[in-house]
Amino acid sequence: MQDxxxxxxxxxxxxxAAAMNLPMPSEAxxxxxxxxxxxxxxxxxxxxxxxxxxxxxxxxxxxSLLGNLLGCDAQVVALCDIVAEKAxxxxxLVVKAGQKAPELYTRGDHDYERLVARExxxxxxxxxxxxxxxxxxxxxxxxxxxxxVEVPAATTIEDCWKLVHTSETTRKHCVMLENxxxxxxxxxxxxxxxxxxxxxxxxxxxxxxxxxxxxxxxNAGEGLWRRNFHTxxxxxxxxxxxxxxxxxxxxxxxxxxxxxxxxxxxxxxxxDVYRKVHLKEGDPRWSEKYITGDLNTSLIKTANGLTIxxxxxxxxxxxxxxxxxxxxxxxxxxDYPPRIxxxxxxxxxxxxxxxxxxxxxxxxxxxEGELARKLGGHGGMDFxxxxxxxxxxxxxxxPDMDVYDAATWSAPGPLxxxxxxxxxxxxxxxxxxxxxxxxxxxxxxGKEA
Numbered sequence: 001m002q003d004x005x006x007x008x009x010x011x012x013x014x015x016x017a018a019a020m021n022l023p024m025p026s027e028a029x030x031x032x033x034x035x036x037x038x039x040x041x042x043x044x045x046x047x048x049x050x051x052x053x054x055x056x057x058x059x060x061x062x063x064s065l066l067g068n069l070l071g072c073d074a075q076v077v078a079l080c081d082i083v084a085e086k087a088x089x090x091x092x093l094v095v096k097a098g099q100k101a102p103e104l105y106t107r108g109d110h111d112y113e114r115l116v117a118r119e120x121x122x123x124x125x126x127x128x129x130x131x132x133x134x135x136x137x138x139x140x141x142x143x144x145x146x147x148x149v150e151v152p153a154a155t156t157i158e159d160c161w162k163l164v165h166t167s168e169t170t171r172k173h174c175v176m177l178e179n180x181x182x183x184x185x186x187x188x189x190x191x192x193x194x195x196x197x198x199x200x201x202x203x204x205x206x207x208x209x210x211x212x213x214x215x216x217x218x219n220a221g222e223g224l225w226r227r228n229f230h231t232x233x234x235x236x237x238x239x240x241x242x243x244x245x246x247x248x249x250x251x252x253x254x255x256x257x258x259x260x261x262x263x264x265x266x267x268x269x270x271x272d273v274y275r276k277v278h279l280k281e282g283d284p285r286w287s288e289k290y291i292t293g294d295l296n297t298s299l300i301k302t303a304n305g306l307t308i309x310x311x312x313x314x315x316x317x318x319x320x321x322x323x324x325x326x327x328x329x330x331x332x333x334x335d336y337p338p339r340i341x342x343x344x345x346x347x348x349x350x351x352x353x354x355x356x357x358x359x360x361x362x363x364x365x366x367x368e369g370e371l372a373r374k375l376g377g378h379g380g381m382d383f384x385x386x387x388x389x390x391x392x393x394x395x396x397x398x399p400d401m402d403v404y405d406a407a408t409w410s411a412p413g414p415l416x417x418x419x420x421x422x423x424x425x426x427x428x429x430x431x432x433x434x435x436x437x438x439x440x441x442x443x444x445x446g447k448e449a
Contacts, residue, residue, distance in 0.1 A: 034161050036434040037168040041402055043440065046146070046173065048396025051122035054078035054102075054145075056112045056136055058090035060221050061150060062127035064377055065177070066090055068386040069125070070097040071375045080105035080115045112136055116143040123393065125177070126150060129225045134159040141172040148175050148389060151240045153406035155233075156414050157430060160407035164432050167403040175389065175399045176406035178244040179377075180322065181445060182384040184369070186245040187362035188353065189326060189333050190446040193249045195360070197342075199330030201250055206242030207311035209321040213274045216314070217285070227271075227285075230292040234265050235416035236312040237292065240409040242322040244401075246308055248443040249326045253404050256304045257437045258429040261412060263419035265293025270315030298416050310412060362445075364388060388445075400444045407432040 053074045055062055058081040069076065076094045081087040084106040095101050105111040116124055116139050124140040126133060126149040134154050137147040153176040154160045167174045180186060192198065216227040229237055250256055271290045279285055294315045300308040311323070324335035331342035339350035364384050365372070372380030372387070392399050408429070415427040431437070 033430045034165065037165055039168045039171075040434070040436055041167050041171070041173060042404065042433065042436055043398050044171070044173070045396050045398050046393045048394065049122065050075065051146075051390065051393045052077045052120055053123050053125060054080070054115055054118070054121045055090070055125045055127065056080045056115065057127035057150075058086045059083075059127070062125075063090055063093070064382065065125060065127055065386065066093060068375060068377050068383045069390075070094065070099075071371065071383055072387045072390050074386070074390055075099070076102050077120055078103045078105065078115050078118060080112045082106065082109060082111075113139055116140045116145060121145050123148060127177075130155055130229070134162060137163060137174050138166045141166045141170040141174060144170070144172065146173045146175075146393075148177055149406070150177050152176070152238065152410040152413055153240075154410045154413075155237070157411060160411055160414075160432065161430070164403050164407050173399055174403040174406060175401050176240065176409065177385060177389075178240050178401060178405075178409065179381045179385045180241045181244045181248055181401065181443075182364070182388065183245070183379065183381040184362075184365050185335055185338050185353070186248075186324065186381075187365060187384075187445060188357065188360050189324075190245070190248055190443065191360040191362060192333075192356060193326060193328075194442060194446045197330065198326060198328030198332065201306055201326065201328045203307045203309075203325075203327050204246035204249060205309045205311075205323045205325035205334070206239075206246045207313075207321060207323040208238050208241050209311060209313050209318045209323075211316065211318050211320075212314040213270065213316075216271070217274065217278060227288070230268075230271060230290045230315075231288050232291070233413075233417055234268075234291050234293055234296075234420050235263060235413060235418075236296040236298055236310060237413055238312055238314070239298075239310060239412040239416075242324065243308070243310055243412065244405070244409050245322075245324060246326060247405070247409060248445060250302060250306055250308075251442050252302065253408055253433055253437045254440045254442050255437070256302045256306065257431060257433070258408060258411070259301050259303045260426045260428045261298050261300050261415045261419060262424050262426050263296060263298035263412075263416035264424045265297075265420050266295040268293055268315075270294045270313075274315075293420070296416060296420070298412060298419070300412070398444065404432045404437075 053076050079087050079090050079102050087104045087106050105115045123146045126136045133149045137149045140147040163174050268290050295313040298310040321336040333340045338353050340353050372383035375383045419427045
């Protein structure tokens with residue numbers, strides 16, 4: 001009965017997503033962008049308070065985030081999931097942490113609407129399938145709460161704009177929980193970039209190369225919904241893990257912006273091959289037709305002339321890799337494994353980053369790294385992300401990543417689909433900031449001390 005309920009919820013969202021018409025290239029261009037509200041959420045501070053937190057989605061990812069939030073002493077007052085047992089398990093974790101049992105919302109697909117209407121909630125964390133991110137975030141903001149939504153924040157350009165306009169009109173923040181921006185290497189390299197160690201920046205490389213075949217064909221968790229997107233879309237459907245850190249290195253939305261993208265996809269093979277080996281004859285999943293090219297490669301050009309290579313492949317054997325490269329006139333860094341090279345060094349050998357840790361290790365990792373690593377969550381970056389979000393709210397600071405980052409970093413998803421469908425034609429990025437990207441400099445993550 002649990003699986004039936006969850007599948008029904010996911011199917012409803014997937015049907016809604018499929019019903020949406022993807023915008024044609026001209027509709028993604030800067031010339032046809034929606035009218036701006038005249039207000040901005042750039043540099044707008046949270047009201048200083050210890051936030052009361054609610055969580056929508058208590059599956060694997062939601063429960064992991066909950067553990068990190070509790071580790072940061074977050075006040076958790078409400079939980080929502082369509083499977084009551086999952087919500088009850090999450091509730092037990094809150095009680096075990098010494099807090100009052102949070103109220104549960106488990107009456108169906110739209111019970112989150114009752115949760116966001118509560119008067120005693122300041123922040124709603126959304127960890128649900130992708131197609132529910134935007135309606136849940138919009139409802140959250142419209143009811144006067146800040147939203148923190150899992151990646152990608154949106155899967156269409158229209159929905160990217162919807163998040164921006166709702167945030168601006170309600171004066172509530174919508175941040176995307178891009179944990180990779182808070183990784184140890186990512187924050188260290190960001191500090192080195194800001195110190196000018198790499199000289200004038202030239203290019204970056206980013207990726208999400210992660211063998212998810214077993215998870216995609218699972219009968220639990222993300223296997224209940226994520227594989228379905230491979231029957232609907234051909235492009236980079238998960239761009240933000242690799243792209244977010246590189247965008248921060250390049251000060252995107254803070255002195256530069258993404259201008260246009262071109263994209264191409266390889267043939268689709270991996271899921272068919274895996275299905276042939278692992279699924280029995282008569283399994284209903286044999287009726288699925290996958291259309292997502294196994295490797296999608298996109299090139300992004302920025303307004304200042306920098307370039308980013310962006311890749312996505314979850315359908316083939318490959319060690320986990322986000323690439324995480326940044327290069328300039330003095331040297332470059334690339335990850336997996338981490339290595340660095342500067343002008344004047346041995347041209348036949350990469351160097352280790354250990355020699356730069358004392359000088360450039362981020363204060364968040366210096367101060368909270370031990371606890372972060374203990375709690376886990378992708379090597380500790382999940383804890384650092386949650387800690388910093390709560391710190392910004394408690395101290396009344398602007399968020400490190402705002403709704404413009406959420407929209408911009410999510411936009412390569414739909415733009416890559418459009419480019420692939422149109423012979424790898426260039427697709428312009430909307431300017432979600434309305435030109436205000438010129439008015440600020442550098443990611444706040446690199447400024448935090």
